[in-house]
Amino acid sequence: MRLKLIICALALAMAGSAAAAPGKWVASWAAPPTPPLPVAPARFATWASPALNNQTVVQRLRLSAGGARLRLRFTNEYGSKPLAIGRARVALLGADGKVVAGSARDLAFSGAPSAVARAHAPLLSDPVALPTRPLAMLQVSLYFPTQTEPCGCHSQGGETAEISPPGDFVGAAFSPASTTENRVFLSGVEVERAAAGPVIVAFGDSITDGYLSTVGANRRWPDRLAERLAAAGSNAAVANTGIGGNRVLSDAVLPIFGQSALARFDRDVLGQSGATHMVVLEGVNDLGTPPPPSAEALIAGYRQLIARAHAHGLKVIMGTVLPYKGAAYFRPDGEAVRQAVNGWIRTAHEADGVIDFDAAVRDPADPARLRAAFQSGDWLHPNDAGYRAMGEAVDLKLFR
Numbered sequence: 584m585r586l587k588l589i590i591c592a593l594a595l596a597m598a599g600s601a602a603a604a605p606g607k608w609v610a611s612w613a614a615p616p617t618p619p620l621p622v623a624p625a626r627f628a629t630w631a632s633p634a635l636n637n638q639t640v641v642q643r644l645r646l647s648a649g650g651a652r653l654r655l656r657f658t659n660e661y662g663s664k665p666l667a668i669g670r671a672r673v674a675l676l677g678a679d680g681k682v683v684a685g686s687a688r689d690l691a692f693s694g695a696p697s698a699v700a701r702a703h704a705p706l707l708s709d710p711v712a713l714p715t716r717p718l719a720m721l722q723v724s725l726y727f728p729t730q731t732e733p734c735g736c737h738s739q740g741g742e743t744a745e746i747s748p749p750g751d752f753v754g755a756a757f758s759p760a761s762t763t764e765n766r767v768f769l770s771g772v773e774v775e776r777a778a779a780g781p782v783i784v785a786f787g788d789s790i791t792d793g794y795l796s797t798v799g800a801n802r803r804w805p806d807r808l809a810e811r812l813a814a815a816g817s818n819a820a821v822a823n824t825g826i827g828g829n830r831v832l833s834d835a836v837l838p839i840f841g842q843s844a845l846a847r848f849d850r851d852v853l854g855q856s857g858a859t860h861m862v863v864l865e866g867v868n869d870l871g872t873p874p875p876p877s878a879e880a881l882i883a884g885y886r887q888l889i890a891r892a893h894a895h896g897l898k899v900i901m902g903t904v905l906p907y908k909g910a911a912y913f914r915p916d917g918e919a920v921r922q923a924v925n926g927w928i929r930t931a932h933e934a935d936g937v938i939d940f941d942a943a944v945r946d947p948a949d950p951a952r953l954r955a956a957f958q959s960g961d962w963l964h965p966n967d968a969g970y971r972a973m974g975e976a977v978d979l980k981l982f983r
Contacts, residue, residue, distance in 0.1 A: 606650065606651060606652075606775040606776050606777040607775065607776060607777075607779070607857055608654070608773045608774070608775050608856045608857060609648060609650070609773060609774060609775075609776060609780075609782045609820045609856050609857035610771060610772075610773055610782055610784070610820060610822040610855040610856045610857060610858065611646040611647050611648045611649075611650070611653075611772050611773060611774045611820050611822070612644050612645070612646050612647060612771065612772040612822065612823075613770065613771045613772075613784075613822040613823055613824050613851075613855060614644075614736075614737035614740060614766040614769065614770050614771070614823075615737060615770060615824045615826055615841070615847065615850070615851045616658040616660055616661060616735045616736055616737055616766075616770050617661070617735065617736070617737065617738060617826060617838060617839045617840065617841040617842075618661045618735055618838035618839065618841075619632035619661060619732070619733035619734055619735050619736070619838065619839070620632050620733075620738065620837060620838055620839045621634075621733040629763065629764045630738045630739065630764075630837075630839055631763075632733040632734045632735070632736055632738065632765060632839070633733070633734050633736075633746065633761070633763050633765060633767065634730070634731050634732060634733045634734065635727040635730075635731045635734075635746065635767075636727070636729065636730040636731065636749075637727070637728055637729070637749045637750065638726075638727055638746055638747050638748070638749060638750070638760070639724060639725065639726045639727075639746075639747040639750065639751060639752040639753055639757070640724075640725050640727070640744055640745065640746050640747070640767045641722060641723070641724050641725075641744065641745045641747075641752075642722070642723045642724075642725075642740075642742065642744040642766065642767060642769060643676065643720060643721065643722050643723075643742055643744075643799075644720070644721050644723070644742065644772065645718060645719070645720050645721075645801050645806070646715055646717070646718065646719045646720075646721060646772060646774065647717065647718070647809040647812075647813075647819070647820045647821040647822070648717055648774055648776065648780070648782075648818070648819065648820035648821075649714070649715040649716040649717045649718075649719055649774060649776070650714070650715060650774030650775045650776040651712070651714055651774075651775055651776065651777075652710045652711060652712050652713065652714075652774070652775040653673070653710070653711060653713055653715060653772055653773065653774045653775070654707055654708045654709065654710045654711065654772075654773050654775075655671070655673065655690060655707070655708045655723065655769065655771070655772055655773075656705055656706070656707055656708075656769075656770050656771035656772070656773065657700055657705065657706040657707075657708070657768050657769060657770065658700070658705050658706075658735060658736075658768055658769070658770040659700035659701065659702060659703070659704055659705070659706065659735070659768070660703055660704060660705055660735060660770075660850075661703075661735025662700070662702050662703065662731075662732050662735055663702055663703075663732065664702055664732065665699045665700065665701055665702055666699065666700040666702075666706075666727075666731060666732075666768065667697070667698075667699050667727065667728055667729050668692075668697060668698050668699070668700065668706075668725060668726070668727065668768075669697050669726040669727060669728035669751060670689070670696060670697065670724075670725070670726040670751060670753045671689070671690040671708065671723070671724070671725050671726070671753070672687055672688065672689050672690065672723070672724045672753050672754055673687070673688050673690060673711065673713065673721055673722070673723050673724075674686045674687040674688065674721070674722045674724075675713070675715070675719060675720065675721065675722075676720035676721065676722050677720075680720075682722060686713065687754065688711045688712070688713050690708040690709065690711060691708065691709040691711075692706070692708055692709060693709065694709065697728075700768075705770065710775065715774060717809070717812075717813040718809065718810065718813055721772065723769060724752075724753045724754065725753075725767070725768065725769070726751045726752070726753050727768075728751070731768075734765055734767055734768055735768075736765040736766050736767055736768065737765065737766035737770065737826070738764070738765050738827070738839040739764060739789065739792055739794055739827045739839075740764050740765060740766040741764065741792070741793050741794075741796060741798055741799070741801075741803065742764065742766075742798065742799050743762050743763075743764060743798060743799060744762060744763050744764070744765065744766070744767055745757075745759040745762055746759055746760055746761045746762065746763065746767075747759065747760060748760045764798065771822075771855075773856050774820075776818070778818050779818070780817065780818030780819050780820065781817070781818075781819045781820070781859045781860055781982040781983075782819070782820045782822065782855065782856070782857040782858050782859050782860070783805075783808070783819060783820065783821045783822070783859070783860045783861075783862060783982060784822050784824055784851075784852050784855050784858050784860065784861045784862070784897075785804075785805040785808075785821060785822065785823045785824065785825060785862050785864070786824050786825070786844065786848075786851065786852055786861050786862065786863050786864075786865065786888075787824075787825040787826075787829070787862075787863065787864040787865040787902075788825055788826060788827060788828065788829040788830070788864075788865050788867065788868055789825065789826075789827035789828060789829075789964060790804075790825070790864060790867070790905060790964060790965065790973075791803070791804065791805060791823060791824075791825030791864050791865075792823065792825035792826060792827050793805075793806070793823075793825070793970060794827050794964050795959040795960070795961070795964040795965075795966065796959075796965075796966070796967055796970050797967055800967070802967045802970055802971065803823065803825075803970055804940075804965075804970045804971075804973035804974040804977075805821050805823040805825075805974070806821075806823075806970075806974070807970065807971050807973070807974025807975065808821055808974045808977050809821040810974075811974065811975070811977070811979060812979060812982070815979055817979065817982070819982055820857070822855045822858070824851040824852065824855070825864075826840060826841040826847075826851075827839075827840060828840025828841070828868060829841050829843070829844060829847075829865060829868060830843055830844070830865070830866075830868045830869045830872070831843060831844045831845065831865050831866050831869050831881060831884040831885070831888075832844075832845065832869055832876055832880065832881065832884050833869070833872070834846065835868070840868075844863075844865050844884070844888065845884060845887055845888070848888060848891060848892075849891075852892065852897070853891075853892075853895055853897075858895075858897055859896075859897060859898065859982075860897060860898045860899075860900060860981070860982055861888075861892050861897050861898070861899050861900065862900045862901075862902060862938065862977075863885065863888055863899065863900070863901050863902060863934075864902035864904075864938075864940060866881055866885075866904045866921075866924060867904050867905060867907055867921070867963070869881060870904070870907070870914070870917035870918075870920055870921055871907070871910070871912030871913070871914070871917060872912075873912075873914065874916065875914065875916055875917040875920050876920070877920065878920045878923035878924050878927070881920065881924050882924060882927050885901065885924075885928075886933065889901075889933055889934055898935040898936070898981075899934040899935050899936075900934060900935060900936040900937065900938055900981055901928045901934040901936070901937050901938070902928075902937075902938045902939075902940045903925040903928050903929065903937070903938070903939050903940050903941035903942070904921050904924060904925055904928075904940075904941060905940055905941055905944060905945075905953065905965075906921075906941060906944070906945045906946070906950060906951050906952050906953055907921075907951075907952075907953075907962065907963050908949065908951035908952040908962065909952055909953075909958075909962030909963075910961060910962045910963035911961070911963075913962075918951055925941055935981075936978075936981040938976060938977050938978070938981070939976065940973050940976060942976075943972050943973055943975070943976035944957045944965060944969050944972055944973060953965065953969065954969070956968060956969075957969030957972060
């Protein structure tokens with residue numbers, strides 16, 4: 584009898600300990616930063632990196648996974664001097680786009696309402712109790728009290744951020760002095776959850792970033808994947824770390840296109856909290872650089888990504904490179920490399936799975952070209968329908 588009591592007491596103690604154990608932080612949203620572009624070419628004016636001075640910026644984003652608490656990741660990784668954040672607030676948005684009553688939370692940093700992000704470093708906020716569901720919309724308001732450098736931001740965020748006239752407008756309405764599609768000094772949102780589940784990092788270029796999808800509509804292919812996972816009852820998170828213009832083997836021509844995939848992998852994949860899977864869809868920008876790399880060189884780059892991910896326990900899913908005939912930088916020799924690379928992706932079995940994005944969006948009558956109904960106008964980037972087809976082409980069993 585005494586032995587039974589001791590066993591029961593131990594069981595209760597263990598159960599209590601488990602109940603009190605903290606949840607796990609996972610990346611629910613991401614926007615990797617790149618070096619700033621203070622002045623952009625005229626036709627790409629929205630790509631210019633803004634600088635702020637005694638101004639407030641309001642940004643909106645959609646989480647993939649929900650949790651009991653959340654914390655935000657800010658970036659000064661490309662700043663040469665400290666970045667002062669005067670105030671920060673997060674709130675839930677309803678279906679009408681308005682702040683849900685009672686959901687606004689002021690963020691703290693080591694218990695203080697303001698913070699300084701050191702040069703060349705990110706900054707995490709303190710956790711804040713704000714329960715969220717999968718696909719919840721957030722509004723983030725940030726006040727910058729002093730002059731900032733041009734923002735080392737994510738430049739093609741697919742969402743319109745509003746910048747105030749001079750003053751602290753956190754929690755107050757204002758008429759925007761300007762707008763930008765940059766993710767302004769904001770690079771991630773993590774949620775805390777008790778239940779385990781996959782954390783999928785979508786790693787790629789503008790086609791993963793969702794360039795030329797409808798701004799503010801969350802119609803990138805990783806958005807569609809997150810929607811399908813949520814509808815299936817999966818406890819999955821999807822962190823989109825695509826960067827427009829990015830290349831596998833070499834840094835991009837414009838700084839906002841980022842360092843090569845091989846160079847940024849540790850930060851943008853391994854640095855995503857709780858990462859369990861990586862989907863790689865990148866290489867078309869390498870092919871568009873004359874002369875294109877050989878298939879062997881590009882495959883060697885992919886093998887590096889696979890090996891480095893496997894060394895940290897991540898499963899790697901390779902996506903076939905989309906057709907791009909008709910794009911400004913299409914070249915027959917680049918197309919020959921694409922075909923060879925896609926053949927390797929489909930048959931080599933060096934990764935843990937394959938998503939045949941190429942097959943999902945190519946024109947059956949001209950396989951080197953996107954279907955007309957799926958292209959955005961430049962014959963390189965899909966439109967909303969094309970991105971949806973890509974998201975639908977993903978076998979959810981890959982993430983079990």
